[in-house]
């Protein structure tokens with residue numbers, strides 16, 4: 001079942017059309033990566049899902065229920081972690097979650113247990129200090145706990161890892177993976193390695209539309225060409241090699257690097273044969289030859305270039 005259906009939505013700010021007949025859907029129980037460059041419209045889309053921004057055209061459904069601007073019915077099924085979550089800094093995490101739980105009407109008999117469970121999940125059970133003294137990563141983790149308090153069917157996280165160091169990012173990704181069994185997760189990001197690590201499906205937002213969507217394996221198999229990276233001892237060697245290889249018609253793209261070249265082709269075996277032919281013909285000794293696996297990063301670059 002699709003927990004989220006986005007059907008032909010558009011959004012314009014003045015003359016700036018940010019979202020242009022955007023459509024995609026998210027399956028229940030999955031982790032969905034919503035990818036886009038800065039300013040692509042990820043936050044705008046999330047705010048429309050939450051009914052916080054008016055849609056110019058199209059429709060959004062959460063669990064089959066239509067989202068209406070300014071109304072919170074569908075938000076009862078959603079937990080939201082904004083890109084910069086705000087807290088009462090003078091409170092400790094337990095106190096803060098208790099306040100949130102009381103405001104949203106969670107019965108007192110359940111609340112203490114639920115808070116301990118969530119603080120355990122996000123690794124903050126022992127963090128008995130004021131939130132003001134928390135690191136960014138700790139604040140993001142507390143934000144996830146808060147977003148999960150009401151047991152939402154859908155957890156939406158806006159760039160949860162963007163401002164974090166590698167350890168902080170890994171902690172967040174591990175939590176999202178653990179949450180997956182109970183809650184569908186959508187997270188926006190421009191960090192492609194995070195997406196490769198935990199997402200079941202992705203959508204790449206570009207020019208207001210989905211430029212690419214599918215599972216990671218499908219996308220790699222369908223779209224990406226493989227690359228071959230070669231490095232040389234001297235720039236002179238690189239020039240000679242480039243003159244030889246550029247006559248080969250099966251190459252789609254050549255990128256120059258500091259001491260080498262990266263070659264892209266859909267027929268990597270033919271490319272390899274030609275590379276060795278040029279090396280022999282030009283009497284060049286490369287310092288490195290490496291086949292690059294198709295990656296989401298390459299795919300993304302293909303789509304947004």
Ligand SMILES: Nc1ncnc2c1ncn2[C@@H]1O[C@H](COP(=O)(O)OP(=O)(O)OP(=O)(O)O)[C@@H](O)[C@H]1O
Nearest residue numbers: 013016018036037038039040041042043044045190
């Ligand atoms: N309230 C607004 N009024 C006018 N323009 C806006 C408004 N909100 C967003 N925009 C514009 O819409 C575009 C998309 O912004 P949005 O914040 O949705 O992008 P994003 O993909 O989330 O980017 P980032 O990764 O930088 O957070 C930007 O050009 C932004 O300036």
